[in-house]
Amino acid sequence: MSPRDDSSIVDADAAVVDGKPPPSARIPLDRERILAAAVRFIDENGLLDLTMRKLGAVLGVEAMSLYRYVPGREELLDGVVDTIVSEMYHDEDVINEPRDGWQDFLQRLAHGVRRIALAHPIAFPLIASRPPEAPWLRPPLRNLHWVESFLGGMRSEGFSDSATVAAYRAFTSFLLGHLLLEVSSLGADVGPLDTLDDGGDESPDLASYPLVRRLRGALAEDHSAAEFEESLESLIDRIAQLKKAS
Amino acid sequence: MSPRDDSSIVDADAAVVDGKPPPSARIPLDRERILAAAVRFIDENGLLDLTMRKLGAVLGVEAMSLYRYVPGREELLDGVVDTIVSEMYHDEDVINEPRDGWQDFLQRLAHGVRRIALAHPIAFPLIASRPPEAPWLRPPLRNLHWVESFLGGMRSEGFSDSATVAAYRAFTSFLLGHLLLEVSSLGADVGPLDTLDDGGDESPDLASYPLVRRLRGALAEDHSAAEFEESLESLIDRIAQLKKAS
DNA sequence: ACAGTTACCTTACAACGTAAGAATTTGTCT
């Protein structure tokens, strides 16, 4: 029994807009479909559950078929990172060059990345933990297009070369820290267990940590959005000083 | 041939301070030795190469012997995280409560965490990517002792509850962002390949990204230390305002 | 209709995490 016989699986790939599927035609695989399926799989089942065989099954195909389009699992994950970061191309609120000052430009970019992180809370840590292929591709802006856009935007707004570079570094580490913590408080890593909610959120022996115990309610509250705005403001202030100082 | 027969392996575990090894005694395994070996292994060979069998071999033991002290691989990694974070106990520059103001207190703590990150550049991302077991244990401060210390320190310096919590959040995301990027530019993830320096750092098609190309020298420069200091200063200023505003 | 190309499948292997139980070492009591 070939996997193709199970039509209920193939039909899950409903992205074919009914353009031209004369009922017996086979739609060949392609890199995009594979990467899109991988992103969805990670979002739904976690990174650890993503195996070549299971991903194949989702696409109605055996594992080895994927190797015609992707060199291996590691490269597949790189592709997933790229796919996710590239989603920002279709975000209309993110612009390619400043229109109302660099502050607005950076705000839009930062919010764009944040939307991506929130859209893929499980997959986002991948963006952070994959080794960067070049020192100028700092997570989470792992995309030459956006780096170029960032650098160009700042230069065009009167930043010197060195101020631009310093701003880039401050911007990326701000984003990385904030967003990583925000998504990690959202659904965790989904590591080994499939959404572990065994027992309950029973706290361990907080007896010897009275302050943690007293403040644990406040510590569990989620103010990510407001904190993001405030920290971003503060970062922008800092970048403004970089501009002057250069 | 039992692994014990290979004395060259056992002797690699030279941590026995020659206290009392009458030449034929067998030193039993214990959790600490296992975790210490795991940390060293990750630092040297990367996370992906760490398997139960190989870790066993390093300790002169079969894989299954480890399961008497560690429930499984995942928990072993949790233990590794804890071991690394706990190294800060022996850092004399990190103090448990403020002595010269909260600014100094936070500076010491931040530098302590940074030293740990730099001491374990390969293992550090683990600290960031492992799912936190509670919302108040934010990476990279994944240790109840230090969280308690942080909260207590701030409270004792006149911070309100809510300012303390806000400071904690700002502090952790600052550390996470900065240190993660700093170590990632240091030795990368060391993923599948064992220290990949094949070929060269040949850049891809930077032709269509002129600014990245022009600034790539500057972008590759390492100013981590100075940037850390500056950002930390700025963070402390921000926290000072939190104090007043509360 | 037929040959060539492309896309997919089958089979196979080494390495992994780990369950179950056997074998060995160590400690203790006489």
Added chain:
DNA sequence: AGACAAATTCTTACGTTGTAAGGTAACTGT
């Protein structure tokens, strides 16, 4: 000293993983 009990480690085994090698089926252009 020897003998039993407890603690520790090893052996074997199973299911799953990534992926190399080569076979088969489906589509293409003639």
